[in-house]
Amino acid sequence: MKVLVTVKRVVDYNVNVRVLSDNTGVDLNNVKMSINPFDEIAIEEAVRLKEAGKVEEVVVVSVGASNCQEQIRTALALGADRGILVETDEAVQPLGIAKCLKAVVDKEQPGLIITGKQAIDGDNSQTGQMLAALAGLSQATFASVLELGEDSATVTREVDGGLETISVKLPAIVTTDLRLNEPRYASLPNIMKAKKKPIDVMTPADLGVDVTPRVKTLKVMPPAARKAGVIVETVEELVDKLKNEAKVIS
Amino acid sequence: MSNLVVADHNNESIKASTLVAIAAAREIGGDVDVLVAGAGCAAAGEAASRIEGVNKVLVADNEVYAHQLAENLAELVVELAADYSHIVSSTSSSGKNFMPRVAALLDVAQISDISAVISEDTFERPIYAGNAIATVQTSDAKKVITVRGTAFDPVAAEGGSATVEAVDAVKDAGLSTWQKEEIVKLDRPELTAASIIISGGRGMQNGENFKLLESVADKLGAAIGASRAAVDAGFVPNDMQVGQTGKIVAPDLYIAVGISGAIQHLAGMKDSKVIVAINKDEDAPIFQVADYGLVADLFKAVPELDALL
Numbered sequence: 124m125k126v127l128v129t130v131k132r133v134v135d136y137n138v139n140v141r142v143l144s145d146n147t148g149v150d151l152n153n154v155k156m157s158i159n160p161f162d163e164i165a166i167e168e169a170v171r172l173k174e175a176g177k178v179e180e181v182v183v184v185s186v187g188a189s190n191c192q193e194q195i196r197t198a199l200a201l202g203a204d205r206g207i208l209v210e211t212d213e214a215v216q217p218l219g220i221a222k223c224l225k226a227v228v229d230k231e232q233p234g235l236i237i238t239g240k241q242a243i244d245g246d247n248s249q250t251g252q253m254l255a256a257l258a259g260l261s262q263a264t265f266a267s268v269l270e271l272g273e274d275s276a277t278v279t280r281e282v283d284g285g286l287e288t289i290s291v292k293l294p295a296i297v298t299t300d301l302r303l304n305e306p307r308y309a310s311l312p313n314i315m316k317a318k319k320k321p322i323d324v325m326t327p328a329d330l331g332v333d334v335t336p337r338v339k340t341l342k343v344m345p346p347a348a349r350k351a352g353v354i355v356e357t358v359e360e361l362v363d364k365l366k367n368e369a370k371v372i373s
Numbered sequence: 374m375s376n377l378v379v380a381d382h383n384n385e386s387i388k389a390s391t392l393v394a395i396a397a398a399r400e401i402g403g404d405v406d407v408l409v410a411g412a413g414c415a416a417a418g419e420a421a422s423r424i425e426g427v428n429k430v431l432v433a434d435n436e437v438y439a440h441q442l443a444e445n446l447a448e449l450v451v452e453l454a455a456d457y458s459h460i461v462s463s464t465s466s467s468g469k470n471f472m473p474r475v476a477a478l479l480d481v482a483q484i485s486d487i488s489a490v491i492s493e494d495t496f497e498r499p500i501y502a503g504n505a506i507a508t509v510q511t512s513d514a515k516k517v518i519t520v521r522g523t524a525f526d527p528v529a530a531e532g533g534s535a536t537v538e539a540v541d542a543v544k545d546a547g548l549s550t551w552q553k554e555e556i557v558k559l560d561r562p563e564l565t566a567a568s569i570i571i572s573g574g575r576g577m578q579n580g581e582n583f584k585l586l587e588s589v590a591d592k593l594g595a596a597i598g599a600s601r602a603a604v605d606a607g608f609v610p611n612d613m614q615v616g617q618t619g620k621i622v623a624p625d626l627y628i629a630v631g632i633s634g635a636i637q638h639l640a641g642m643k644d645s646k647v648i649v650a651i652n653k654d655e656d657a658p659i660f661q662v663a664d665y666g667l668v669a670d671l672f673k674a675v676p677e678l679d680a681l682l
Binding site: 134136139140142149216217218221240241243244245246247248249250251252253254255256257260261262263264265267277280281282283284285286287288289290291292295300301302337338339340341342343344345346349351352353354355356357358359361362364365369371372 | 440442443444447465466467469470471472473474475476477478480481482483484485486495499500501502503504505506507508509510511512513546547548549550551552553554555556557563565569593601604605610611612614617618620625626636637643646647648649655660661662663664665666667668669674677678681682
C-alpha cells in the first residue's frame with residue numbers, strides 16, 4: 124500500500140507571532156519556518172507503518188511556494204520516500220489546497236492519506252475533511268490510535284468529552300491529533316540520504332486546479348491585550364480578593 | 374438571508390455550544406432554522422423547538438445519522454443547503470468534523486471558528502493561536518461557518534415555539550461505521566460549560582497529584598483542565614486539555630496551577646473573566662495575564678487554598 128502524507132510550511136510553533144503595524148498580516152520576515160507540528164505526527168505515523176511492513180511507500184506532498192521544498196526535504200529525512208510539490212506563489216486557502224491534493228490523489232492512488240488535524244497558522248482545521256469530500260472518501264479526524272487493516276482502518280478519535288472509535292473503508296483520510304505518536308528527530312545520515320530522494324514539482328495549472336482565494340483578509344489586529352494584575356503574598360489574601368474584590372467565589 | 378444551524382445534541386437535549394451558534398446566526402440576521410440529525414432524537418428536536426428565536430426545527434431521525442458520522446451528515450446538510458444563505462455550526466468536535474465536508478461539496482470556503490459577526494459576509498476569527506484576529510470577507514454566495522463557543526452570549530434554551538418538521542432524506546455514504554465510545558462520566562461540569570475551572574500544568578509532576586485539584590474543584594463546583602504539557606507528559610487525558618489544540622474556555626474564574634503560560638495555552642483561556650496563577654517561578658509568562666498571581670510552591674499553596682474554602 125502507498126501512503127500519502129501532506130505537509131504545510133508554517134511559522135515555527137516556538138515563534139512569538141507579531142501583527143504588522145499596517146495590520147495587513149503577521150510579520151514573517153526572518154522568522155523560523157517549520158513543518159506544521161500535526162503534519163510531523165502524520166509523517167511519523169506513515170513511517171512507522173512502513174517500518175511495520177504494512178506500507179510499501181510513503182509519499183509526501185506540499186502545496187505552496189518553492190521554499191516548501193525545505194519542509195518536504197525534512198519529511199524525506201524523517202523517512203518518506205519521495206516528495207511532490209504543487210508550486211504556487213498564491214496564498215492558497217484550504218479549499219484550493221484540497222483541490223490540488225485531490226488531483227494528486229487521483230494520480231497517485233494511495234490506500235491511505237494522513238494529514239495534520241489543523242495548521243497552526245490559519246487554525247482552520249479544514250483541508251483533510253475537504254479532501255475527503257472532494258475525493259468521495261471516508262474520513263477519520265483527530266486520530267489518537269490508527270490500526271490499518273486490508274480494506275479498512277480502525278481509528279480512535281479525540282472528541283469532546285472523550286474518545287470514539289470508528290471503522291473507515293480504505294482509501295481513507297486520517298487527520299492526526301497530538302497523542303497519535305511522538306515524532307522522531309532526523310538523524311544526520313538520514314538528512315544526507317534525503318538530499319538524493321526525488322521531489323516532483325508541478326503547478327496547480329498542471330493539475331487543472333483553480334486556486335484563486337475565495338476569502339479576502341481585510342485586516343489583522345493584535346488581540347485585546349490583557350493587563351497583568353497584582354501579585355498576592357498569601358493564599359489568605361488570594362481567597363479574600365476572589366471573594367470580596369473579584370466576587371467570583373462565595 | 375436565512376440560516377441553518379446544525380445542532381450538537383445527545384438525542385435528548387441540545388448542547389450549550391449550539392445556543393452560542395444560534396446567537397451568532399441571529400447576529401447575521403434573517404430566519405434561523407435548526408437541524409437535529411440523529412437516531413432516536415425526537416426529544417432533542419422538541420428541545421430545539423423551545424430555544425429562543427428559532428423559526429423552524431428540522432428533525433432527521435434515522436439510524437444513518439446516529440453518532441453524526443461526517444460522510445452521512447454532510448450529504449444531508451448539502452441537500453438541505455439550497456434553501457439557506459448561511460450554514461452554521463459550533464466549533465465542536467462534530468462541527469469541525471463534518472462542516473468542511475459540507476463546504477467542499479458546495480464548492481465554497483469555510484469560515485472557521487468566528488469570534489464576531491461584522492456583516493453577512495464579513496467575520497472576525499482568531500488565527501495563530503489567537504495571537505492575531507483576522508477580519509475576513511468571503512466572496513462565496515453560500516457561507517459555511519463554525520462559531521467559537523466562547524465568543525457569543527448563548528440564546529435562552531427556553532421561550533421559543535418553533536414548528537418541528539421531519540426530514541425524510543436518508544443519506545448513507547456507506548464509508549464508515551461507528552464502533553464504540555469512551556465518554557468520561559464526570560460528577561463535575563464540562564470544561565466548556567463550567568463557570569470555574571482549575572487547571573494543572575507540568576508543575577503538577579504526575580497524574581496522581583491532580584487529586585489536589587480535585588478537592589478544590591469539588592468545593593468550588595469547578596471543572597478540571599490541564600495544559601498541553603501535562604497531557605503530553607501523560608499526567609491526564611487529552612480531553613482535559615485547554616489551549617489552541619484543546620478546548621477553548623472562558624469561565625468566570627480560571628485558576629492556573631503549575632502552568633507556565635505557553636502561548637498555546639493562553640490561546641485557550643485568556644478570555645476568562647478572572648485569571649489566577651499559582652506558580653513558583655515568578656518569571657512565568659502566566660503572571661502577565663493573571664489578575665491575581667501567587668508566587669508559591671503549589672504543593673503548599675493548593676492544600677492551603679483547599680483548607681480555606
